[in-house]
Amino acid sequence: MKRWARAGSGVALVASLAMAAPAAADEIVIGGAICLTGVQAPLDEPGFKGAQLAVKAINDAGGLLGKQVRFINVDGKSDPVTVGNAAVEVIRQGAELIIAPCDFDFGGPASREAQAAGIVGVSMCASDPLYSSWTLGDKQFTLSMWNTTMGATAAEFAFNEKGWKTAYVVTDQFIAYTKSLSKYFVEHFKALGGEVLLEDIYTNGDNDFSAQLARLQALGQRPDVIFISSYGTDIAMIVRAIREVGIDSPVLGGDSYDDPGLWEAMGPKFGSEVYFVTHSWMGSEAHPDMARFLELYQEMYGAPPETAFVATGWDTVMMLAKAVEVAGTTDGDAVAEALRTTEFDLLTGKLDYRSVEEGHMPDKAAVMVQLTEGKPAFLGWRTPTNPPAP
Amino acid sequence: MTAFLQFVVDVLALGGAYALMALGLVIVYGILRLVNFAYGELIMVTGYTLFLLGGSPLPWILMAAVAVLMAVLTGIVTDHVAFRPVRTKSVTAVLITSFAFSTLLQNAALLLISPRPRSVPLPDIFSETVRLGGVVTPVRNLITIATAVVLLALFALLMKRSVLGLAMRAAAANFTMARMLGVPANLVITSAFAISGLLAGIVALLWLGRSASVAPGIGLEPLLVAFIATVIGGMRSLEGAVIGGFLLAFIDTSLNHLLPQDLLKFRDAFTFTAVILILLWRPEGLIRGPAAGRRT
Known part of the structure; x- marks a missing residue:
């Protein structure tokens, strides 16, 4: 009897897992394991705001591949294990692209889960060269220049x-x-x-x-x-x-x-x-699109950005969107290939990723x-x- | 000779701050036998109060007084929120409530202000230096030493000469007996928290004066320092906490000066080895407190 009960609960669990993936056909879900509390929060929180702004801008402009973009984030709480679990959770909820925290120690677990699920993961500003395809896999990138x-x-x-x-x-x-x-x-x-x-x-x-x-x-x-x-x-x-x-x-x-x-x-x-x-400079002399970004930011948050780190979140979403457009799909391999072959002109500088063998080293400009x-x-x-x- | 003088000033300035931190922690521990894990947040609260008052036209000394007052109030609130409701029930419960209160305060700062550092206003004298026997040292260091001496003396006087001090010492020695003899428990405990807040608030001015900034996690290091210092000095003794504070500052500063760069990375390992050695020699810390009484 006990065994049956356990089997029953197992079935229920599988059913709930299946049901909890409600990514509708007319939307693309971007998942985040960004840390909004703890020691990592000072770096991640500005990027989180930038990412939300970018998602809104994309949707206002008609979406991506004709679909609306939805951004869900589960707080990684500046704990590597929690970050990994947060990534698993958002993937379960249908995320097809992952945004990871700004550091190898804290962001790595999210990228590992993304890699295991066969989807692309990008850290907003991890700059240690450990954040590479060598350590994390062929679908993982960091937006930041390396150290x-x-x-x-x-x-x-x-x-x-x-x-x-x-x-x-x-x-x-x-x-x-x-x-x-x-x-x-x-x-x-x-x-x-x-x-x-x-x-x-x-x-x-x-x-x-x-x-x-x-x-x-x-x-x-x-x-x-x-x-x-x-x-x-x-x-x-x-x-x-x-x-x-x-x-x-x-x-x-x-x-x-x-x-x-x-x-x-x-x-x-x-x-x-x-x-x-x-990474960037919050003034129009840094990039032609900066003025528009600052205007949108002011509109959404009612105050100018505190730090240039807000641009890392915006860029991560915009870069992923561009790559999805180039690839024509959110399939992990195709998006990763698009990221490697496309040259990006971002608020945080021009960016060109090297091959998998070269670790996805970002060739990037600095301010x-x-x-x-x-x-x-x-x-x-x-x-x-x-x-x-x- | 100048190098030695420099060293002495550095140790005394750091030790003064450490001693005050440790004293603030041990005064509550002495009576309740419970570590207040929300202690570091008293320093954070002082910092954020200063930050919030930063734009105002008030003179700095008034801002500082308000900030210290906030630390005292937070200390009293800690007692009412985290300790009083559960302190007679179980040690584990208080451990958890004081951790919870610490997390609550930190996250409140994080959400309501920012996870990023904020600058706090400082008086001009905190940015000035004096030449002292060939040594250039920030005036702030001398202020720290003087503050520590004055506060420690006042505190000793309070404990030895006042009725409140007598009641607190009685409560620390044997809480149940003290209560039976008419010492009001809640008043004594709340006073301990208030004094703890006062010490933390004043030390916060000096401690944050070094970086002129405050962040949500700023209280962690002072809590750790206070905890280690009291363990070295003796968890039950007020003098022990002060000695522990100066000794820890001496150990840390000496290691910082003496260790070669390759080993300096592992300085904390050396510090804790020294702490372990001291504890092996004196398991109860350097100074023994009054004979163990029972917790409330």
């Missing part, structure tokens, strides 16, 4: 453009992103002929830079540039600590600096001669931004000549 590009762009800006020959490098041991960004900066900076005076270590959350500062002061010479790869409020703390004691060497960093909250925290007093590489008295200025697009191999 190879980000690090190399920073190095070329420092050495070639500014003529800075010596560097002091701080690496936060927080996540794969903070570690690999420093690694590629150092590699490329040395390859160009620069000298790294000291590579120092910082632990995220310490909120204390005194020992590192003592070593920096004991170097005997001022470095031409200080490269800091960190994350969150710690960036503001480190920059303030360095500037407070009167060291005014230029500070250089990656896309984690792209946050008005941090610029304000550095303020008019300490927020000068700070440069960073990021340089300069802070002066805590106010950002767009320096332009940069593409490194030969970024280091991952």
Whole structure:
């Protein structure tokens, strides 16, 4: 009897699974496992807003392949296992394309589930080169430049453009992103002929830079540039600590600096001669379509975007839509092929994916931004000549 | 010599902050035998209050006073929401309610304000430096040391000389006996939470003053620091918490100075090894508290 009951519940489960895939024939479902809570939320939430906006724009313009697009997201809660489950859930609800969180550790599980289901998955802004077809499969991509590009762009800006020959490098041991960004900066900076005076270590959350500062002061010479790869409020703390004691060497960093909250925290007093590489710039000088994007954003959310990261979500959806149009279907293999063969002109720069064998490496342009008295200025697009191999 | 002086100032500034954090945690633990896992959020609340007041024309000291007051209120609310309804029932229940309250506050900040960092207003003096025997150090560090000394002294005075202090010490020693002798339990516990909020609020000003910013998860590190410091110093002793705070700052700063770069990545492993060694030597922490009484 018990066995029958179990079999019965098994049947019921299968039935409910079958019934819970209600993707109507006249719509295309995009599924997200984007993290709206937890440590990943600062990176994912802006992209989520951008993605919602893009879906609305596509539907207002008549949809995709004659169908309406529906975007469903299950909060990944900044937990790799939950992200994987969220991806499974949205796929069960009929998602044919997956949007993954902005980081290899948190986004990888969503892409693995997408790959297992035979559909395309794209991370909005994971920049570690681990986010590749090598590790995740032939239908998985990241919209972001890799840290190879980000690090190399920073190095070329420092050495070639500014003529800075010596560097002091701080690496936060927080996540794969903070570690690999420093690694590629150092590699490329040395390859160009620069000298790294000291590579120092910082632990995220310490909120204390005194020992590192003592070593920096004991170097005997001022470095031409200080490269800091960190994350969150710690960036503001480190920059303030360095500037407070009167060291005014230029500070250089990656896309984690792209946050008005941090610029304000550095303020008019300490927020000068700070440069960073990021994905885009929220102004019409960055891209001809930017003005329209900003207008739509203002209309939907009633305020201008907080950070350029909103463009990553918009671009992910728009790029997927373009690829589906090229492929004429949402079939995983066809869309992946379209992504590899099409060149995209996005708000976050021109993008061309390499082959499966080359890891789906994104050939992508980066934006340089300069802070002066805590106010950002767009320096332009940069593409490194030969970024280091991952 | 200057390097040594620099080191001493760094340790004292960090240790002062750590000691105040630890004291705020242990004052509640001492009486309830329960860790308030929503403790870090008191620091977050202070930060966000400062952020929200940031645009206002108020002088900074007034903003800071309001922010600290918010931390005190949040401390009292923590007691009423997470502890009082369940504290007589089971330890597990309180563990869960205090975690839940912490999550609730963090997510409220995340949803109502933003998951991204926000800047907090600081007085000019927090951005200035002084030269002290050849050492250039931020004035903020000296303020931290002075604040720690003054607060610790005031706190000691309160505990030793006032009726409330006497009641709290009695409650910490043997809660049931204290109640039987007429110490009002709820008042003592609420006072402990209020003092905990006061300490957290003031230390938050100094702690957030380093980065001038606040984020929803900002309270995690202070909670961890306070917890480790109290474990080293003795979970039941107020003096222990203070000593634990300074000792932890000394261990961390020394390791930061002494370890070569390759090993610095694993600094926390060294810190915790030191903590384990201390606990092997003194399982109850460096300072023993009063003889164990029963929980409420």
